[in-house]
Amino acid sequence: MRITPEQLTSRDNERVKYAQKLMEKPAFCKAEQRFLAEGKKLCLDAAESGIVIEILYYTYMAQKRWPEIDSLPGEHISISESVAEKISGMKSAQGVFAVCRLPVWNxxxxxxxxxxxxxxxxxxxxxxxxxxxxxxxxxxxxxxxxxxxxxxxxxxxxxxxxxxxxxxxxxxxxxxxxxxxxxxxxxxxxxxxxxxxxxxxxxxxxxxxxxxxxxxxxxxxxxxxxxxxxxxxxxxxxxxxxxxxxxxxxxxxxxxxxxxx
Structure with missing residues (x-):
């Protein structure tokens, strides 16, 4: 796990835009071979099921509410509530998102x-x-x-x-x-x-x-x-x-x- 020292607060940050595209565009997910899991349950389930988590975004409140997310793999990036609202596909964002690799089966x-x-x-x-x-x-x-x-x-x-x-x-x-x-x-x-x-x-x-x-x-x-x-x-x-x-x-x-x- 690598922790980014500064909180992302800009809704126009390229990493934020990347996460948002994974959230909104299935074709982009397919091209990138990545997807975005939103919410504590899906993020923990992904890790427990062996899905590779590359980046974890979370707000201060999410980290305080669910300290277990600290143990998840990948790069950890703190984000503001405003950024979480930008990324989220939900009316009320939980404030935790994981960029994951798409599993490949044939x-x-x-x-x-x-x-x-x-x-x-x-x-x-x-x-x-x-x-x-x-x-x-x-x-x-x-x-x-x-x-x-x-x-x-x-x-x-x-x-x-x-x-x-x-x-x-x-x-x-x-x-x-x-x-x-x-x-x-x-x-x-x-x-x-x-x-x-x-x-x-x-x-x-x-x-x-x-x-x-x-x-x-x-x-x-x-x-x-x-x-x-x-x-x-x-x-x-x-x-x-x-x-x-x-x-x-x-x-x-x-x-x-x-x-x-």
């Missing part, structure tokens, strides 16, 4: 005996975060996300995941149908949440590893993704509603095939 790291949730073009970051939270809660081993999904380390997704994004391998794939076919070739059971040609959820009896695929909030899975799976399954619901929210559907499926109670 498709080769998928465990053929594991359980995974796959998301295709799920664009609402709150849905992506909620799915990751459920995946961690139900003992899943990771997530596969198509390029059209919201950034899982963006602020809305991070807050919705409650730190679950730090605890799971999150694998971005340029071609989800191809990734699903590879998983099937490895002997994993693959199921698409869809209506076309679907069987009742109770009829799906996976053996060994498992991948459950969920599609876009409005359009569902593409035909290519459905065809890449072993079968399509549907969740029985009342005729009063046509469908479920993507995060709810994913959570129901993961609960049904959970590896932990």
């Amino acid at each position: 498709e080769a790291q998928v465990d053929p005996t594991g359980r995974y949730i796959a998301l295709e073009n799920v664009q609402d970051p709150a849905n992506v975060g909620a799915v990751l939270r459920s995946a961690a809660a139900f003992g899943f081993d990771g997530a596969l996300l198509s390029q059209g999904c919201a950034e899982p380390f963006g602020q809305k997704a991070l807050r919705a995941s409650m730190g679950a994004a730090f605890k799971l391998p999150i694998i971005r794939t340029p071609d989800l149908p191809a990734a699903l076919r590879v998983c099937s070739a490895k002997g994993m059971s693959t199921a698409a949440a869809a209506l076309r040609g679907a069987v009742d959820l109770s009829e799906f009896k996976p053996q060994g590893g498992l991948v459950l695929a969920i599609g876009n909030e409005g359009n569902g899975l593409t035909d290519d993704a459905i065809d890449a799976c072993e079968m399509a399954v549907k969740i029985p619901i009342s005729e009063r509603m046509e469908s479920l929210n993507a995060a709810v559907a994913a959570s129901v499926l993961m609960w049904e095939f959970r590896s932990l109670c």
Whole structure:
């Protein structure tokens, strides 16, 4: 840990602008291979999960309120309350932020005996975060996300995941149908949440590893993704509603095939 001796008070400081861009621009995060965690819980969760923290920004009040942040790695920079308000994506800033390296995972790291949730073009970051939270809660081993999904380390997704994004391998794939076919070739059971040609959820009896695929909030899975799976399954619901929210559907499926109670 290295402590910067002077407090940053200028909202126009380049380091402050850098943190703010990480906060506001997912494309910038992707280009920099960095993201910003805001709040005591997310910063501590990131460190405990092995995420590399490079810089920690905090106000005097935050340091006084949560002295445990002193033990976090990286360069420590004291900032004014005004600067914290500039960086924050919240109405009421907690006054502690961590610049972290994006963890890097790839498709080769998928465990053929594991359980995974796959998301295709799920664009609402709150849905992506909620799915990751459920995946961690139900003992899943990771997530596969198509390029059209919201950034899982963006602020809305991070807050919705409650730190679950730090605890799971999150694998971005340029071609989800191809990734699903590879998983099937490895002997994993693959199921698409869809209506076309679907069987009742109770009829799906996976053996060994498992991948459950969920599609876009409005359009569902593409035909290519459905065809890449072993079968399509549907969740029985009342005729009063046509469908479920993507995060709810994913959570129901993961609960049904959970590896932990």
